[in-house]
Amino acid sequence: MNQMNSPLIRIGVFYDGNYFLKISDYYYFQHERKARISLEGLHEFIRHQVAEDEDTDVRLCQITDAHFFRGRLSATEARDKDRLFHDRLLDDILMNLGITTHYMALKTRDGRLQEKGIDVWLSLEALELALHKSFDVIVLIAGDSDYLPLVKKLNTVGTRVMLLSWDFKYTDFKGENRVTRPSQQLLDHSTYPVLMHEVIDERLAKNDPLIEDMFVNTPEPAPYSPAAKPVRPTGPTAAGPVGTVGISTIKNLKNGFGFVVMPPNNLFFSYADMAEGDFNDLREGDWVEFTVGRNHRDEDCARNVRKVEAPQFDEEEENSSEEEEHESASSRY
Incomplete structure (x- = not known):
């Protein structure tokens, strides 16, 4: 032709x-x-x-x-x-x-x-x-x-x-x-x-x-504004009422979903819950900051998730923790 x-x-x-x-x-x-x-x-x-x-x-x-x-x-x-x-x-x-x-x-x-x-x-x-x-x-x-x-x-x-x-x-x-x-x-x-x-x-x-050019080369925009930073976190913080800011590590990640370590029930989150950054840049064991939320099943979940630096533990807190463990062990004998 x-x-x-x-x-x-x-x-x-x-x-x-x-x-x-x-x-x-x-x-x-x-x-x-x-x-x-x-x-x-x-x-x-x-x-x-x-x-x-x-x-x-x-x-x-x-x-x-x-x-x-x-x-x-x-x-x-x-x-x-x-x-x-x-x-x-x-x-x-x-x-x-x-x-x-x-x-x-x-x-x-x-x-x-x-x-x-x-x-x-x-x-x-x-x-x-x-x-x-x-x-x-x-x-x-x-x-x-x-x-x-x-x-x-x-x-x-x-x-x-x-x-x-x-x-x-x-x-x-x-x-x-x-x-x-x-x-x-x-x-x-x-x-x-x-x-x-x-x-x-x-x-x-x-x-x-x-x-x-068939692929998007820019990160997806976040659905939430960045969450407020917790005051001087020194380790995993327990989940509290809705809106509580927490910090912990990622337990596992797969196919756009993951769990934040938070005993007794780890908190579920998905790529849609990212406050900033790309979900695909997360790795298991990374420290993340999050806000406690509720999903459509009325269960605790993590919202406003964003990667943060690993918290630094104070020497006094580490010594105190070691003393508590020693006293706890001694009390068993």
Whole structure:
């Protein structure tokens, strides 16, 4: 195809939101890259990939519409689960990039929040917009076989489908195996199936700038202002009422979650509870400062977590502690 005489390739991008966020979490917590996916960088990758598959100039490949579909907690539930800040942060990113958002309330079934109807809504919108806006290529960021009817219908109306999908597995912080794998039928019926996990790993190894730009290189903003420093801490402080500032060490970390040593029940925290710094920079045994809070189960947890220097124990306090241990030992004989 003659590149200079090629018509504009109109691209519509459709996100299964929770699928995309799961992928982004994987690269932030599990993958060696330890960074979230940049939507702006992903869109640039899409333009170049479409240009390659359509055998045309990348300047003629333009994303004219992008839509993000996701089930979302109510304001009250998001507040109770400390999700309000991160939901608003995501909204800001999508808004600044001109991505249209479509939210559907999550429903509680059998005691669990479930997303129902998002795939149908996305499919209807994608098909309608493909017809009315004459997309040449629709990029679907999803992996569920529920989208197969959409792909088949787009094929019948002459719209090419590029499917961006990932295949990976890992063990979460509860020790449970998690698997993300695209539907084979979805891959088979897509015009341009792109196995993103392979593309990213292969081209990261070659320091491909297009792939490097697909990741966010700045730390995530903290949802809380830095907590006030405790007065001259000399060791682990016991958890007190909500709002109490404490200092202790991290017992363990895994997949975006961790526990602060605080007998008898260690305090749970997640990446969303960081007051400053990057969760991925924490290590087991690090000293952290935190504020005692309550989670949605009305259990103690750690909020406003930030890494601090190990406290210095005074010589008098160490001697006093040794004397107490000696007296305690003597009393047993």
